[in-house]
Amino acid sequence: MIQIYKKKNTDFSKNGDSPIFPSSAVVNAELNGAWTLELEHPIDDRKTWKFIGEEAVIKVPSFNGDQMFRIRKIEKSDNGVEVKAEPIFLDAKDDCFLTDVRPTGKNGQQALDIMCATNKKYTAESNITRATTAYYQYTNLISAINGGDGNSFVSRWGGEILYDNYNVIINERVGGDYGVELLYGKNIKADGLIEEIDMSDVVTRIYPKAYNGYKMSNNGYVDSTLIGNYPTVKADTITFSDVKMREDAQEDDEKNGVVICDTQAELDNALIQKCRDQFAAGIDKPKVSISADMILLQDTDQYKDYKVLESVSLGDTIHCKHSKLGIVTDARVIALEYDCIQKRVTSVELGDFKNDYFDRVTSSTGKVESIINPDGTIMAEKVQGILNGIYTQLKLQSTVAQKVKGRAFTVEDLDPDSPLYGCMTWGTQGLQLATKRTADGRDWDWTTAVTARGILADAIIAGILTDKTGKNYWNLDTGEFRLSGEAFKVDDQTVEDYVNGKIDNATAQIRLLTLQLTNDMCSVATEADGTGGDYSECYTDVMLLIGTTDITNSDKAQYTINPSSGVDGSWDLTRKRYTVRGMSGDNGSVTITATYAGITVSKVFSISKVRAGVPGSNGDSLESIAEYYAVSSSNTIAPGQWYPNPPQMTEENRYLWNYETFIYSDGRREDTKKRVIGVYGASGQDGNGISSITNYYLATSQQSGVTTSTYGWTTTPQTMTEQKKYLWNYETIIYTDKSVYTVPPHIIGAYGDKGLPGSPGSDGRTSYVHIKFSDVPDPQYNYQIKESPAKYIGIYVDFTELDSTSPSRYTWTQFMGDNGQDGKDGVGVPGADGKTSYVHFAYANSADGRTGFSTTDSTNKLYIGQYVDYVQNDSTDPSRYSWARIKGENGTDGRIFFIQANATVIKQGADNKYNPGVARFEGNQRIGSGRTQSYHGRFKIEETSNGSTWTQKYLSRTDEYYCQYTLFTTDIKQIRCTMYKSGGTSEILDMQTVAVVRDIDNLTQEEVFNILTDNGRIQGIFMRDGMLYVNGEYIKADSISADKLKSKSITADKLNVSDLYALAATIAGWKINRNYISSTKDNIRLYSDGRIQIGSVIVSSNSQAMTVKNGMHVYYSTDEFGDGSGEFKLVNIHTFSSGAHLILGSNGTSVLKLSSSSKRYKDHIGYMSSEEAEKILDIPVVWFKYKDGYLQSDDAFVGKPIPGFYAEDVEEHYPVAVQRNEDGSVEDWNYRTLIPAMLKMIQTMHSDIEQLKELLKKGEK
Secondary structure: OOEEEEEOOOOOOOOOOEEEOOOOOEEEEEOOOOEEEEEEEEEOOOOHHHHHOOOOEEEEOOOOOOOOEEEEEEEEEEOOEEEEEHHHHHHHHOOEEEEOOOOOOHHHHHHHHHHHHHOOOEEEEEEHHHHHOOOEEEEEEEHHOOOOOOOOHHOOOEEEEEEOOEEEEEEEOOOOOEEEEEEEEEOOOOOOOOEEEEOOOOOOOOEEEEEEEEEOOOOOOOOOOOHOOOOOOEEEEEEEOOEEEEEHOOOOOOOOOOOEEEOOOHHHHHHHHHHHHHHHOOOOOOOOEEEEEEHHHOOOOHHHHHHHHHOOOOOEEEEEEOOOOOOEEEEEEEEEEOOOOOOEEEEEEEOOOHHHHHHHOOOOOOOOOOOOOOOOOHHHHHHHHHHHHHHHHHHHHOOOOOOOOOOEEEEEOOOOOOOOOOOOEEEEEEEEEEEOOOOOOOOOOOOEEEEOOEOOOOOOOOOOOOOOOOOOEEEOOOOOOOOOOOOOOOEEEHHHHHHHHHHOOOOOOOOOOEEEEEEEEEEEEEEEEOOOOOOOOOEEEEEEEEEOOOOOOOOOOOEEEEOOOEEEEEEEOOEEEEEEEOOOOOOEEEEEEEEEEOEEEEEEEEEEEEEOOOOOOOOOEEEEEEEEEEOOOOOOOOOOOEEOOOOOOOOOOOOEEEEEEEEOOOEEEEEEEOOOEEEEEOOOOOOOEEEEEEEEEEEEEEEOOOOOOOOEEEEEOOOOOOOOOEEEEEEEEEOOOEEEEOOOEEEEEEEOOOOOOOOOOOOOOOEEEEEEEEEOOOOOOOOHHEEOOOOOEEEEEEOOOOOOOOOHHOOEOOOOOOOOOOOOOOOOOOOOOOOEEEEEEEEOOOOOOOOOEOOOOOOOOOOEEEEEOOOOOOOOOOOOOOEEEEOOOOOOOOOOEEEEEOOOOEEEOOOOOOOOOEEEEEEEEEEEOEEEEEOOOOEEEEEEOOOOEEEEEEEOOOOOOOEEEOOOOOOOOOEEEEOOOOOOOOEEEEEEEEEEOHHHHHOHHHHHHHHHHHHOOEEEEEOOOOOOEEOOOOOOOOOEEEEEEOOOOOOOOOOOOOOOOHHHOOOOOOOOOOOOOOOOOOOEEOOOOOEEEEEEEEEEOOOOOOOOOOOOOOOOOOOOOOOOOOOOOOOOOOOOOOOOOOEEEEOOOEEEOOOOOOOOOOOOOOOOOOHHHHHHOOOOOEEEEEOOOOOOOOOOOOOOOEEEEOOHHHHHOHHHHHEEEOOOEEEEHHHHHHHHHHHHHHHHHHHHHHHHHHHHHHHHH
16 A cells, blocks of 8 residues: 655654555666656545645555655646655755764774764664774765765765665665576567677686786686687686785785795696686676566566566576576666556666776776676775785885875885995985984984975985885986886876876777768669669768767878779768769669778768569458367367367366468468357356357458448358458357357458559568678777688678678677697698688578578578588588578567447437437557457547537546447437547547438338438439339329328329328318327327327327326316226336336225336346446536426425436436436436445445555554
């Protein structure tokens, strides 16, 4: 549960002020970086969104337990509230200020206790044991812990941070190693997955060096046990400065962990162990960086490999196993995203984690042993050893001298019997010389020889000043001055390294010379024979760079342009642009070369023609569809034996399976996915199984909008044509309980049109395999690649015939083995004749080369294979080749949204009633070729009476998967439904229009006549459905026989008339009208449909029942009414859904029963949801009083206010509870259908209240 605490509520030991129900809540956490909570909450009817205010605290489930976050930013809109929050521990930026805090010589826990003492509500934990010192003045606790300067806790003590409400954990390492193993490196692209494998620093063979350049015997090396897992040996030199020979050792070396060797054998063993330590730490494994979004991956094949990451925590170790190399590399969870609602990790970033401070002050190559292990951990004891070593170098003598202010460098000889007894020091006070000690013996008796003011000395006597080792000396006789490379440094570098660095930097700048083209390739569309084409846009501009510095227009840059044969163009030196004017062949190129400071770089500008395509071939049509059925005891594993008709299901074989086979005109057969379509009913009151399945087919021009009501469905597949391109199908499943389920109509085939002349495209292009060789594993410059076989081979495939001269275009692998060590000279016999090596290539559609194998045809192949031997002919054995993929995977399936209507046409009958009377629209979505699913979006319904002006009748207030609309007015021509993306009405997903037409089958002959003659304005003879209609001013005939005859005048000897309306006659004083006979005063009417109207009272019959509208009085008199018994009885009364009044006879017995609610008379459909019931909350509750004259004058509520609803409001929000008149108008609301919704709301509220009670109980505890 997610809770919120108001800004002033600080009692977090209890439940919050309210639970909230966000639509999304995500925690993002980065190791030693930012932690944030991003939350979205809808504008809900419960008003819980109003609790979300600035600086309120939200408690959410997180990957490390329930965590509290302080709201820092709120954005409100019509759709909801968006919140960004940060861990509550970061409140310490405001209320935990450190004015002068100095943890001195403390370990991690001691230092944090001192730092948190300012505000006791903040606590900290640490397992860091090393002791150090830091000063914090006028800063807050957060800056002191992880600020940007080198004085922060993380910079001084190190460690990794984990926030836990008001507690912070800073350990040497957070997270753990729980044996989680991840398989990666399958080279399968997928949305939500990024795999980066860096092998640039991998070392599988180490040539070790000790201090002062000592090496292993015979220039030996140490190999990793993983060296055979890589295609090439990855060698490098590492210097271990803490391994020394005895003559190089200093007094404190052994105490500082330096290995001292007396013999070469000891040195070899020490270096071998150091190399093994490096391999154990992972220097022989690639660096892995993986970013995985489990939400995007969950529908892909990679999800099964990455699902293990859904339960990891920040800092955890993941053992990443390369699927091809078989090498396991450990990576850390350095960032993650946690879904607080689903309570799972939804996104993870794996990689290496190192403290930024040490990244700034150390390098890896050659000094990897000094401070940082290859796995990124810090060796604190080595840091101390380095500091001690620096101090010893500055002293340059084994005897510890007294510290003197201002001195920087001292050379001294403390042996009184030595001819070199004395001391020399220079520093801020100048150059000092002494040949004797002071009287107390505490210091030298200095004579200042050189100061900033000049040279002050009694005499300068020639001789040599030196240390005991002789490495540092000053020969005053010759003027020679020497300091060892370890002692004399510039910017913390030895002079040699400093000078070499400057040289290397200048050389590297020149080597960064690159030539770039704004357009590497140009394609020109031509006619099918290669003629024509517009070359006006076929050009490229040149840019010459050193690093990022543009030297394109430098006077020292020279350019050479070399077009291939058949290419015609021009070079603009001012703009540095080459423009193509034409080309005779299909492919061509222009080599552009630039020279600067003796370095030459080149780029190739490729040109190709794209010829017009040829007409496509005829498409395939669907010939037939075969249905197959089977039964099985499993609903997950498809059975093996299938039948054309559904077999009988049993208790054991309880699942009915089905699939379809589509047979096309070209002989192709496609099977649909095998699926379960029925389940054998468990033993129960009335078992229910499938009685029959009927398939219906319809060939139509409609690509959407087809429903089961669409005209023309048949039970056999229909033939598709150019006019009826789409074959639709749906199934009707009838169960043994007579219930029916209909599978929604869907397209199962499309007619293939004959292809039109194709527009210029990529079809017909020839692919080329390009091969180059190199003596280096990863060449960077074009002069490093060549045509003749060498140690490394590079390959790439494209549609340009000319080979690229850019090494980066090629994929490089080792082609020849490493040379062996030189053997001893000897006398040998003449060698055998030399052999010619051959490179063989083949192409296939599988990774093992066995599918679609060919040595000549590379068209549309997915893989390329190669090997080398001394046989000229290509092998036909795929296992001889090494295979690599050259074509990517298909993209992911698209997603479509569409509206499904219950009818595409609504018919209006002669009585103006509509069939169907309700238009229902359902939202659907389909991903790729998968099954159709319901989609919850927003809907808008409009109607029009003229086809141009639309009136809105309904608009969704919340997301729903369907809507429906009842037709009332008689002049509707069309109904239109628009479906919007969930959450609003800004993005339209689909729109569907339903036509409203007159139902010809239900029209009377007169209505048909009026339609044919435009209400009599058009004269002539008309034929309709085998019936003849005549309209004219004068008709002459010997005999006319008709059911109905209308004319201004008729002259006849004999006339038989079935409709007297045309005669305008009266019968016994009763006037004959079109559809009724009326009395002389027109107060009584007898209608042709059986109704009787007396004044305003209408008596009618329906299903053998009589209806009296507008009131009826029943008297107990024997006059005119009754049977003389004084009692009026109603018998054989039918029950109905809205209930009835109870009428008692004179004997006190009931004569009219209430409607029944027994299950015996009802078919169960389902249970009402809270969302459906909540619609009654939108019905306004009003006070009203009845209009004058509606109630009887003696009614108790005449003129008084009454609480209630308006039936029109009920219709708008809960139409199922409305009672209507025969003409469709709203009359009343039905309490029997309104009460269930009210009860459902009471049940929901009761459940919510019980949950809140539980929360209150937990809070009290």
